[in-house]
Amino acid sequence: MRVLVTGAGGMVGRKLTERLASDGTLRGETITELDLHDIVAMEAPSMPGVAVRTHVGDLAEAGAAARLAASRPDVVFHLASIVSGEAEADFDLGYRVNLDGTRALFDALRLAGHGPRVVFTSSISVFGAPFPEVIADDFHATPLTSYGTQKVMSEALLADYTRRGFFDGVGIRLPTICVRPGRPNRAASGFFSGIIREPLNGKPAILPVPRSVVHTHASPRSAVGFLLRAAEIDGEAVGPRRNLNMPGVGVSVAEQIEALGRIAGPEAVGLIREEPDETIWAIVKNWPTRFDARRARELGFVAETDFDAIIRAYIEDELAGKIA
Amino acid sequence: MRVLVTGAGGMVGRKLTERLASDGTLRGETITELDLHDIVAMEAPSMPGVAVRTHVGDLAEAGAAARLAASRPDVVFHLASIVSGEAEADFDLGYRVNLDGTRALFDALRLAGHGPRVVFTSSISVFGAPFPEVIADDFHATPLTSYGTQKVMSEALLADYTRRGFFDGVGIRLPTICVRPGRPNRAASGFFSGIIREPLNGKPAILPVPRSVVHTHASPRSAVGFLLRAAEIDGEAVGPRRNLNMPGVGVSVAEQIEALGRIAGPEAVGLIREEPDETIWAIVKNWPTRFDARRARELGFVAETDFDAIIRAYIEDELAGKIA
Numbered sequence: 004m005r006v007l008v009t010g011a012g013g014m015v016g017r018k019l020t021e022r023l024a025s026d027g028t029l030r031g032e033t034i035t036e037l038d039l040h041d042i043v044a045m046e047a048p049s050m051p052g053v054a055v056r057t058h059v060g061d062l063a064e065a066g067a068a069a070r071l072a073a074s075r076p077d078v079v080f081h082l083a084s085i086v087s088g089e090a091e092a093d094f095d096l097g098y099r100v101n102l103d104g105t106r107a108l109f110d111a112l113r114l115a116g117h118g119p120r121v122v123f124t125s126s127i128s129v130f131g132a133p134f135p136e137v138i139a140d141d142f143h144a145t146p147l148t149s150y151g152t153q154k155v156m157s158e159a160l161l162a163d164y165t166r167r168g169f170f171d172g173v174g175i176r177l178p179t180i181c182v183r184p185g186r187p188n189r190a191a192s193g194f195f196s197g198i199i200r201e202p203l204n205g206k207p208a209i210l211p212v213p214r215s216v217v218h219t220h221a222s223p224r225s226a227v228g229f230l231l232r233a234a235e236i237d238g239e240a241v242g243p244r245r246n247l248n249m250p251g252v253g254v255s256v257a258e259q260i261e262a263l264g265r266i267a268g269p270e271a272v273g274l275i276r277e278e279p280d281e282t283i284w285a286i287v288k289n290w291p292t293r294f295d296a297r298r299a300r301e302l303g304f305v306a307e308t309d310f311d312a313i314i315r316a317y318i319e320d321e322l323a324g325k326i327a
Numbered sequence: 328m329r330v331l332v333t334g335a336g337g338m339v340g341r342k343l344t345e346r347l348a349s350d351g352t353l354r355g356e357t358i359t360e361l362d363l364h365d366i367v368a369m370e371a372p373s374m375p376g377v378a379v380r381t382h383v384g385d386l387a388e389a390g391a392a393a394r395l396a397a398s399r400p401d402v403v404f405h406l407a408s409i410v411s412g413e414a415e416a417d418f419d420l421g422y423r424v425n426l427d428g429t430r431a432l433f434d435a436l437r438l439a440g441h442g443p444r445v446v447f448t449s450s451i452s453v454f455g456a457p458f459p460e461v462i463a464d465d466f467h468a469t470p471l472t473s474y475g476t477q478k479v480m481s482e483a484l485l486a487d488y489t490r491r492g493f494f495d496g497v498g499i500r501l502p503t504i505c506v507r508p509g510r511p512n513r514a515a516s517g518f519f520s521g522i523i524r525e526p527l528n529g530k531p532a533i534l535p536v537p538r539s540v541v542h543t544h545a546s547p548r549s550a551v552g553f554l555l556r557a558a559e560i561d562g563e564a565v566g567p568r569r570n571l572n573m574p575g576v577g578v579s580v581a582e583q584i585e586a587l588g589r590i591a592g593p594e595a596v597g598l599i600r601e602e603p604d605e606t607i608w609a610i611v612k613n614w615p616t617r618f619d620a621r622r623a624r625e626l627g628f629v630a631e632t633d634f635d636a637i638i639r640a641y642i643e644d645e646l647a648g649k650i651a
Contacts, residue, residue: 094491131567143467145486145568152487156480162469163476167418243455244469 004032007071009062009108010082012041014183015124018227019080024048029078030235038074040083042100062104068111078234079121079170081108086190087128087150087286094149101153109160113169121172122233123161125154125246127219129176130291138291140248140298147289158246165238165245173233173241175304178219178251178294180226182317191286195220198256199263199314202271203326210256211280217292219251220259221306222316232304240302250306252313253293262310266318267326328356331395333386333432334406336365338507339448342551343404348372353402354559362398364407366424386428392435402558403445403494405432410514411452411610414474425477433484437493445496446557447485449478449570451543453500454615462615464572464622471613482570489562489569497557497565499628502543502575502618504550506641515610519544522580523587523638526595527650534580535604541616543575544583545630546640556628564626574630576637577617586634590642591650 006029010016020039027034027050039045040058047055056074060067062083083104090097105123112119130138131147146152154176161172182203183196194211195218201208221229229249241247254262264272296304307313318324330353334340344363351358351374363369364382371379380398384391386407407428414421429447436443454462455471468479478500485496506527507520518535519542525532545553553573565571578586588596620628631637642648 141467143465146483147490147567149487149491152483155483159470159476159479159483163473166471167473243471 004029004034004078005036005038005074005076006034006078006080007038007040007074007076008080008082009040009071010084011039011057012043012045013082014185015180015223015226015230016041016082017045018223019082019230020048022227022231024050027053029231036074036076038071038076040071042083061100062107063099068107069114071108072111072115075115075117075119077119079108079112079119080230080234081105081121081123084124086188087148088189088191090150090153091148091191091286092189097149097153101150102156105157106160109164109169113164118168119170120234120238121161121170122230123157123172123174124230125158125174125176126151127176127178127248127291127294129155129158132289134291136293138248138294140295148286162243162245166243171238172245173236173238174246175229175233176246176248177226177229178221178249180223181220181313182321183223184317184321191283194283195256195259198275199259200317202263202274203267203314203318203322205274207274207276209278210275211278211283212256212287214257214260215255216287217253217255218290219253219292219294220310220313221249221251222313224316224320225251225306229304232302236302247299247302247304248294248296249299249304250296251294252307252310254310259310262314266311266314271326328353328358328402329360329362329398329400330358330402330404331362331364331398331400332404332406333364333395334408335363335381336367336369337406338509339504339547339550339554340365340406341369342547343406343554344372346551346555348374351377353555360398360400362395362400364395366407385424386431387423392431393438395432396435396439399439399441399443401443403432403436403443404554404558405429405445405447408448410512411472411474412513412515414477415472415515415610416513418473421473421477425474426480429481430484433488433494437488442492443494444558444562445485445494446554447481447496447498448554449482449498449500450475451500451502451572451615451618453479453482456613456615458615460617462572462618464619472610486567486569490567495562496569497560497562498570499553499557499623500570500572501550501553502545502573502630504547505544505637506645507547508641508645515607518607519580519583522599523583524641526587526598527591527638527642527646529598531598531600533602534599535602535607536580536611538581538584539579540611541577541579542614543577543616543618544634544637545573545575546637548640548644549575549630553628556626560626571623571626571628572618572620573623573628574620575618576631576634578634583634586638590635590638595650
């Protein structure tokens with residue numbers, strides 16, 4: 004089993020890589036080769052007996068994708084992407100990385116001709132307001148960000164390349180991944196994690212949007228679970244509609260904060276300061292709220308069912324079970 | 328009023344150009360410059376006092392789109408596209424013309440910076456089976472052809488470029504245009520016209536799919552009407568969802584043939600020969616049937632309301648009112 008991960012240096016990419024290294028298998032087969040790609044240098048996990056290679060570069064650059072496809076990976080996890088805030092701030096960079104890079108990778112895999120499973124991380128930001136109360140699986144994708152647009156376009160490519168038999172793709176529309184460990188990134192969704200993570204670490208956090216905002220979340224642990232499920236799932240069962248809304252926990256910011264209070268007490272909640280940010284609000288107000296995600300559930304994708312579980316996953320996975 | 332038409336040599340492009348030439352105005356303003364583009368040489372209409380220029384070339388070629396944008400057109404009709412059958416047969420050509428050509432044009436207009444109205448002809452082939460009985464305006468686009476995929480991707484670009492303020496785009500998802508005059512083309516939908524046009528001209532026609540197939544049609548005359556309406560419509564009224572399902576007449580092939588019989592008699596019907604074609608059927612069976620098209624109707628887009636009217640439009644516009 005040869006595996007390629009793009010965006011392996013990102014948060015989800017690192018967690019996926021750690022999981023692959025600790026499992027040593029994928030789809031019931033022993034991993035023999037692991038190619039890790041990112042635009043910045045990353046650490047390779049120690050996997051005795053496995054050829055682990057790291058690749059640093061820009062997928063949209065001529066020849067870069069072909070070099071990755073040359074190892075003829077059986078499973079490709081295509082996670083490489085710049086985040087929503089960055090894609091909105093830098094139009095050209097967003098299209099280059101999120102669209103051209105994806106297309107270059109897909110084309111390189113098409114030309115390699117061996118037909119791998121390709122798991123693509125799309126996003127719920129393919130959807131744009133106004134929304135029904137619960138978003139059904141057949142609701143149209145009308146993004147209101149360039150990031151969402153680039154994901155929609157990549158999804159369309161994934162489906163067509165799959166239909167043509169070039170590879171066997173599954174696109175997973177991730178809800179907001181929460182609680183993100185580490186430092187804040189430029190994702191407009193960053194505060195959803197920040198208001199939980201920072202207080203759990205005894206630090207102040209800023210809430211830039213109203214508490215009434217409802218949004219759907221899944222833990223990094225669930226995100227890795229989605230990726231593995233997408234790698235192993237029977238393509239026939241997915242059918243021609245290859246892009247799936249992932250399940251998650253739909254809660255208001257107020258409910259997130261209540262869960263934090265239940266788990267970490269009022270001192271933690273007291274560390275959250277409201278500081279409205281028009282730029283973030285302009286993006287977030289057009290984001291989807293709750294999902295049906297029936298197809299994904301039926302296909303065996305599993306997420307947390309309440310926000311307390313999401314906070315506990317963070318404490319277990321990142322804080323060794325202890326709150327600061 | 329400066330107008331640019333790409334794909335001006337195609338059937339709809341020629342009819343649009345004729346109409347612009349005969350009206351002499353668009354959006355209530357006198358047309359002063361008309362740029363016509365196609366990949367093949369085309370005839371320029373005679374428009375006294377108007378600077379009519381023809382351009383022949385490939386939009387995806389470096390510099391081609393920038394040359395068109397240099398005239399700073401106020402309204403751009405982007406019709407250039409290869410048809411569904413051709414895009415399915417030639418993967419690379421389809422993406423080059425239908426996606427790269429569109430993106431090159433949109434980028435050239437973005438860089439020109441004057442913010443024109445851009446009318447883009449998309450297609451109902453952005454939809455893929457299975458369908459509800461009537462397709463609502465918020466039904467998701469999951470195409471089952473490369474052509475439909477390229478249209479979905481172009482629609483997403485159109486919406487994002489509009490949202491960013493680069494131009495003011497309106498995408499119109501044309502139903503099958505019927506009755507197409509002239510010789511058959513490589514569109515998989517060609518027979519929908521052929522079974523009407525050929526008998527009306529005293530010639531035999533082949534029906535490659537079952538008579539039970541239901542499909543939505545509008546006349547070339549209506550298609551031109553859609554384009555003009557899309558050029559003049561208030562962008563604010565359209566809102567952020569820039570791609571609209573156009574109205575049309577949803578009928579079965581059997582009903583098409585009944586209408587032909589009512590208008591041209593049983594001899595005309597007798598000229599239709601059933602000859603199943605698996606390639607065409609594989610495409611057509613996944614095409615959408617009936618549309619709600621409520622948004623377009625509310626925005627003032629008007630089509631025929633029965634198939635008899637579609638046949639009569641052909642007889643009036645192409646046969647000078649007389650059946651062979």
